[in-house]
Amino acid sequence: MDLNFTQEEEAFAEEVRAFLDKNLHPYLSEGMRATPSVFVEPDIGGEWQRILNEKGWLAYNWPREYGGTGWTPMQRYIFERECALADAPGLPVLGLKLLGPVICNFGSEKQKAVILPRVLSGENYWCQGFSEPGAGSDLANLKTRAVVKDGQYVINGQKMWTTHAHHATHIFCLVRTDPEAKPQQGISFILVDMDQPGVKVRPIIGLAGDHEVNEVFLDDAVAPLENLVGEEGQGWTIAKFLLENERGGACHAPKILSDVRKIWRAAGTEPNGFGGTMSEDQSFMGDLARAELEAQALEMTELRILAQMSKGLPPGPQTSLSKLVASDLRQQVDGLAMRLYGYSGLVLVTERPLYGNESPEPLCTKEAQLAAPRYLNSRAWSIFGGTNEVQRGIIAKMVLGL
Numbered sequence: 185m186d187l188n189f190t191q192e193e194e195a196f197a198e199e200v201r202a203f204l205d206k207n208l209h210p211y212l213s214e215g216m217r218a219t220p221s222v223f224v225e226p227d228i229g230g231e232w233q234r235i236l237n238e239k240g241w242l243a244y245n246w247p248r249e250y251g252g253t254g255w256t257p258m259q260r261y262i263f264e265r266e267c268a269l270a271d272a273p274g275l276p277v278l279g280l281k282l283l284g285p286v287i288c289n290f291g292s293e294k295q296k297a298v299i300l301p302r303v304l305s306g307e308n309y310w311c312q313g314f315s316e317p318g319a320g321s322d323l324a325n326l327k328t329r330a331v332v333k334d335g336q337y338v339i340n341g342q343k344m345w346t347t348h349a350h351h352a353t354h355i356f357c358l359v360r361t362d363p364e365a366k367p368q369q370g371i372s373f374i375l376v377d378m379d380q381p382g383v384k385v386r387p388i389i390g391l392a393g394d395h396e397v398n399e400v401f402l403d404d405a406v407a408p409l410e411n412l413v414g415e416e417g418q419g420w421t422i423a424k425f426l427l428e429n430e431r432g433g434a435c436h437a438p439k440i441l442s443d444v445r446k447i448w449r450a451a452g453t454e455p456n457g458f459g460g461t462m463s464e465d466q467s468f469m470g471d472l473a474r475a476e477l478e479a480q481a482l483e484m485t486e487l488r489i490l491a492q493m494s495k496g497l498p499p500g501p502q503t504s505l506s507k508l509v510a511s512d513l514r515q516q517v518d519g520l521a522m523r524l525y526g527y528s529g530l531v532l533v534t535e536r537p538l539y540g541n542e543s544p545e546p547l548c549t550k551e552a553q554l555a556a557p558r559y560l561n562s563r564a565w566s567i568f569g570g571t572n573e574v575q576r577g578i579i580a581k582m583v584l585g586l
């Protein structure tokens with residue numbers, strides 16, 4: 185396995201850098217730098233999506249026939265790395281990276297023709313209705329029920345922690361269509377329009393004051409039968425495919441490394457409280473160096489997974505390893521930023537957004553203003569997409585064979 189970039193890959197990196205130089209407007213990168221939440225808001229994410237779509241560089245994990253880029257996994261990594269270094273906004277993951285590949289693989293011809301172009305254009309904004317109050321790690325316990333009545337699905341239940349449901353036009357849901365079948369076998373994957381009387385969204389405000397997640401109540405919500413993806417009872421298989429896509433081929437290291445480097449730079453000027461700078465604080469610098477080394481090791485692991493995918497092999501359960509390490513590192517790095525900014529980072533500003541003309545003036549610096557909400561929001565990393573404990577369980581069973 186050769187993890188060095190080839191000449192073509194180096195040339196591709198150059199092409200991406202040139203594109204970013206020309207097309208990534210400063211207000212988008214400033215917006216990204218000043219986003220303390222996990223997901224970026226649609227105002228900057230949507231604009232960046234439009235720019236990438238125009239270039240044909242949006243859907244890199246879709247097959248080319250449906251509008252995908254046709255990039256190798258290594259090109260995807262290079263693209264992610266350059267975007268992270270340039271502070272490009274994150275893209276709407278749920279429609280683009282999760283639902284898109286599901287529709288390409290399991291969708292009907294009509295679903296492919298209607299849904300995929302609207303995901304690309306941003307006309308439809310999707311959220312993910314998997315988790316419920318009694319079904320998070322134990323997703324097979326989900327209770328939301330869909331029955332066929334008068335030629336359509338009628339859906340009742342509650343979804344939980346639904347990211348950006350308040351922005352979404354549609355939600356893809358796991359629902360129980362057969363309560364008699366074994367838990368995993370009675371589940372189906374159904375697409376639901378949010379704009380109907382049977383769908384209610386209630387905000388959940390996070391630790392740092394951000395409104396990212398919601399409760400979604402489905403109370404006699406309806407969906408046409410043609411909104412079933414795959415077959416009835418195939419929902420679990422589709423969910424596993426989606427979750428593997430969510431964890432697999434993810435490129436967390438570039439963003440973490442880019443943030444570590446920002447801390448290195450700032451350590452040269454931030455005061456240490458004893459007349460010097462934080463770069464003279466050996467304990468701090470030792471922890472920062474350790475985090476950077478771990479992030480470099482994570483990068484190698486992610487590249488190894490991508491090299492495996494280049495050979496047509498699935499990302500496999502070792503993606504749990506990269507999700508686990510990335511979550512730990514994300515929290516470590518945001519903790520280091522808190523130490524870096526000391527007292528000036530302690531003020532928790534809850535107004536949003538923290539970019540643009542309306543953003544509140546920082547007491548000290550913009551970077552210090554972002555430290556506390558970032559630190560608090562990074563707690564979510566060890567929960568979403570499968571908790572750290574669940575990832576460890578998968579690693580023990582599927583990777584180590586324990």
Ligand SMILES: Cc1cc2nc3c(=O)[nH]c(=O)nc-3n(C[C@H](O)[C@H](O)[C@H](O)COP(=O)(O)OP(=O)(O)OC[C@H]3O[C@@H](n4cnc5c(N)ncnc54)[C@H](O)[C@@H]3O)c2cc1C
Pocket residue numbers: 222311312313314315316317318319320321322344345346347348396397564567568569570571572573574577
């Ligand atoms: C910011 C954020 C955004 C999210 N966005 C979405 C979204 O858009 N759509 C969506 O469907 N869901 C979303 N989620 C939900 C997320 O997937 C769940 O929170 C997660 O799967 C954990 O489920 P839970 O919260 O029910 O916790 P539980 O499953 O109840 O877990 C509670 C504790 O028990 C531990 N535990 C559970 N099972 C095991 C086990 N087998 N072995 C060891 N320990 C175990 C867990 O690790 C955890 O510490 C989001 C969550 C967060 C925090």
